[in-house]
Amino acid sequence: MSTLAPPRSGHSRPPRTDPERRPRRGTRRLARREAGFGFLMISPAVLFVAVFTLAPMVASVALSFFSWDVITPPRFVGLDNFERIVGDDAVVSSFGTTLLLAFGIVVVQLVVGLGLAVLVNQRRRPAAKTFFRTTFYLPLLASTAAVSIFMGYMFDMKFGVINYYLNAVGLPSVPWLTSTWGAIVTIILIAAWQQVGFTFVMFVAALTSLPTDVLEAAAIDGAGPVRTLFGVKIPLISPTILFAAVVAMINALQLFDQPFIMTKGGPGTATTTATIVMYQTGFQNLQFGYASAIATVLLVIILAITGLQFLAARKWAFYR
C-alpha cells in the first residue's frame, strides 16, 4: 500500500460514494443515523416491490419446474413443462401470433408516429401544434377495454360503420374480425390506433429539441427537406426512436385485452396471444405450473428482444 493512501480510522465506515456530492462532515454516529433514516424512507416501497414484484419474479420461474393445480400440493417435475411447451402446438403458435401482432403494432406505431411528428413539427402556429398533439393523444386515454368494445361494433362485418363506408365508395365488405387475416390486421390497426399517440408525443418532443445550428448547417450545404429528414433529423433523434421501440415492443408482446375482448382469440386461434393461452392455462384450467412455464418463456422472449434492440441500436442510434 502506498504511503499516499488516506489513513484509515475506524473499521466500519459507511461507503463514501460520490464524495463531491456532499462535504464529509459527520461523525460515525451521524452517518449511522442518516443511514437509518434512509432505510426507513425506502422501506415501504421496498416492502411492496419485494413482495409483489421481486418475490413473484423468482417464484414464477421456480413454479415453472412444478406441476400444480392449486388443490393438491405442487410436485417437482423438472423440465417437463418446458418439454410440453415444445410439443404443444397451441402454445407454440400463440408465441408466433404474439410476435406477429407485436411486430405489426410496433412498426405501424413507429412509422405513423414519426410521420405525424415530422408533419406537426413543421406547423408554424402553436395553436395548430396543440390541436394535433391533443388529438393524437386522446385515444390513449380510453381504456383498452373501452376501445375494444366500440371498435368491435365499428368493425362489425354486417352492421359496422367501417364496412358501411367501404360499401359507400364501392368496395366490398371486409370480414374484419371473422377471418384469420382480417382479425390479425384489425387487432394490429386498433392497438396501433390507440398507441400511436405515445410514440408521436415522444418524437415531437425530440424533434422540437433538435439543435438549430445543425439544421442550419444542413440547409447551407444545400440539403432539401427529405435529405434533412433522413440524413440529419432521424439520426439525431435515433436514441428516442430506440427508446420508443423498446417500450412499445415490451407493451405489445403482452397484448391481451383487445383480442380477449374482441375475438376471444379467434377466429380459431388466429389472435390467441401467449398471454391469452397463459390466462386459459392458469386461471381457467388451473395448471399453474404449466402456465408459469409459458410465462417464463414469454419473459425470456421479451428480455431477448429488448436486448436485441439495444444491440441493433449500436449500429444506428447515435448518442451525442
Next chain:
Amino acid sequence: MSNQLILNGGGLAGRFWRGVGLVVLLLAAVVALGPLLWTLTTSLRTPAEAFTNPPKWLPVNPDFGNYSAVFQQVPIGTFLLNSTIVTMLIVVGQTITCTLSGYAFAMIRFPGRNAIFGIFLATMMVPLQTIIIPVFVIVKTLGLTDSLGALVIPALGSAFGTFLMRQYFMQMPLELGEAARIDGASQFQIFTMVYARMAAPAVATLAILNFSAFWAEFYRPLIFLQSQDTFTLPLGLVGLQGNLGTGSISVVLAGVVLAMVPSVLLFVFAQRYFIEGVTAGSFR
C-alpha cells in the same frame, strides 16, 4: 421559428408540400377522433336506431335515455365508485411510498443503496403479465381475492415511481438541505419542509400516469375479481356488453363514454404533465 423557415423554404414548392402535410394531418385527426366521436354520437341515439347507417355525426336531437338505462341495467354506479376508490388509493399510496423512496435513493447515503436501487431498476423490466400467477397466489393467501384490496395493495409500491421521483430529486441543490440543517432542522423536516414541497411537478406526473393506468386497468380485475359488486369500470363494461347481446349497443356505449369522461377531463386540465410523463426518460 428559424428552424422551420429553413426547412420549408419560402418558395412555391415549399408551400405546396406544407399544404399536403396539412391535408395528411387533418386526415389523421379524422382517423384519431372519428371512433371517439362515433362512440359519443351513437350513445346518444335511441337503441332502435343504434345500428342504422350512416351514423348521425352531429348529435341533433340527442337522446340521453341510454345514460339512465345503463344505470338501471347494471350497477354502473358501483363500478364507478369501485374504480374511483381503487384508483385514488393507488395514486395516494404510490405518491407517498415513491416520494419517500425516491428521495432516499437520491439524497441519503446508506449502505447498499446502489445495489438496492439496481434491483429496483431490474424489476422495472419485468412485465406484470409474466408474474401474475405468484401475485395471484399471494393475494389469495392474504385473503384479498374478490375484494378491492386485491387491486390496491399489490400496487402500493412501484419501482418505476421510485425511479421517476429519484430522477427529480437528483436535480435539486444540496445546499438547501444543508442550510436547513444548520438552522437545526431534522432529517425528516428537511425532507417534508424543503424538498418534498419542491417535488410537486414530479408528484403530479406520477399521479396522472397512475390515474390513467389504473383507471383503465382490465387484466388484474379480470383475474382478481369475481362478483359484480366488486367490478371496476372496464370489467363491468365488458360484462355489460356480454349481458346485453347486440340489441342495445347504445346503452353499452353510454357506459363507455361515462368511463372515459374522467380521464379526458383530467387530460384537459393536466396536459402538460401527461406529455411530460410520457416523454420522461426518453432522452439522455
